[in-house]
Amino acid sequence: MAAILECVPNISEGRDLEKVEKILDEVRNTKGVKLLDYSSDKDHNRSVITFLGEPEAVIEAAYKLTKKATELIDMTTHTGGHPRMGAVDVIPLIPIKDITIEEAVELSKKLGEKIGSECNMHVTLYESSASAPHRTNLADVRRGQYEGMEEKIKEEKWIPDYGPQQFNVNAGIVAVGARPPLVAYNINLATSDVKIAKNIANVIRAAKGGFVYCKAMGLLIEETGKAQVSMNLVNPDFTTIFRVFDTVEREAARYGVAVTDSEIVGLVPMKTLIDTAIYHLKLDNFSMDQVLETRIWE
């Protein structure tokens, strides 16, 4: 099978589903690309779209989706609970198979340049594609949101990588960048004491000296009354899900609290889970080629 690149654009429309469908059609109508999933959130007024396929085809679909979004979405009238800075807010490119992160970075720059020149929209490269270390983190790039962007991008350190002379108030700014597969992962505790979840989150998150590729927070899930350690594992090949789980379980035990269960939100690479089995079964010499399905699908 050929190389596979995944793309998960977030667009700033989650209420007018006719518009969302028109934008989705740009992906559906691109050959060599498969639309995997999409979901719209009314409160956030935002939709998350997941598709993948041949790298060049994915770039083409991402460009056409952005072009259509800038035609249909007007940021001057946008309201919603989720931080955002553009009609298409962020376009992550994720190498899945037979493509390196470096190759994905090159494609993200090609896509950014095309959006900047043909969609009359500013583009800031982020994550592995960032043109400077302080532009790596999406939260930093987006701080100030849409309303503050016209001023923010006048600062030397926040000048977009691509785009028009004039800030396009209707389109805003999009962050484009390559990043490793991200796993959204939640661990639930047998307690309603959210302080314990927050303390544990501070133990495992990179920002507090924990695992390098772990972003985590503690919260209380109202429906279950359970405190939860909610995290993104932004490079699960290096910060492994099984070590994070064991660490959370050990830290929770320190408070006399058990882990009741955990949940992966959305998709997860096969390797992330098989690495967990390799660890617990001590399969020291296991090769991914031994997974039957990889032989069928190769």
Next chain:
Amino acid sequence: MAAILECVPNISEGRDLEKVEKILDEVRNTKGVKLLDYSSDKDHNRSVITFLGEPEAVIEAAYKLTKKATELIDMTTHTGGHPRMGAVDVIPLIPIKDITIEEAVELSKKLGEKIGSECNMHVTLYESSASAPHRTNLADVRRGQYEGMEEKIKEEKWIPDYGPQQFNVNAGIVAVGARPPLVAYNINLATSDVKIAKNIANVIRAAKGGFVYCKAMGLLIEETGKAQVSMNLVNPDFTTIFRVFDTVEREAARYGVAVTDSEIVGLVPMKTLIDTAIYHLKLDNFSMDQVLETRIWE
């Protein structure tokens, strides 16, 4: 993707590789089938062949392989260390995707009937396809080996399910049957005391009251000097690899011995390893659809 059936025929030729290649060509030249693997053993004078594909195509390839094997292999002159009873000794059919074990049983009977009528060779159904409980286990069906078969099949309980009036001394008998995916799994101990491995094997094997779908034995691996619990997990969806591992580790600890590592021999279904991750991460509501690769390959 369409339904997938796997077939792992064992043929009684492991020395004359030109003959083996001619037999392999029958699989290579069947449309809709993929030859995954094959290995020949000179001492056993036996070759194990693995292929899979669309169920009907797999049956066609298995028939053509058997036809060619009966033309090239003469059991009257066969010698080898491994128990055997025919030119093709056994043809397991393993449901891999979108096909039930019951459907695989139906196909195994169709294949047996065709071999019996067109290859002048006796066929005994075994495993899930067996026509009686005492004919389920291959070791029982094959007991007496090729040399004793002409007499054995005169007994009421061992009359073959398909085949000619006369026993074909050149072809012998083949066992054909559907069975769940089998995982060949070895657990190595930090001891050279083979008695400990044998004792643990007797704890986990079905024959001694252990796990229903576990066949196990204890042996000493000369190269490493480690005692090993060697097993076949013949239905890993029910007798799970992670519980067997934990049981062996606990039993070994009872002798003050640690598990150093384990190894899966050959191929393993993705689900067997992901079930292990689900167990250790307490992923109570995980769905296989969340595995990214299944979305690409569906």
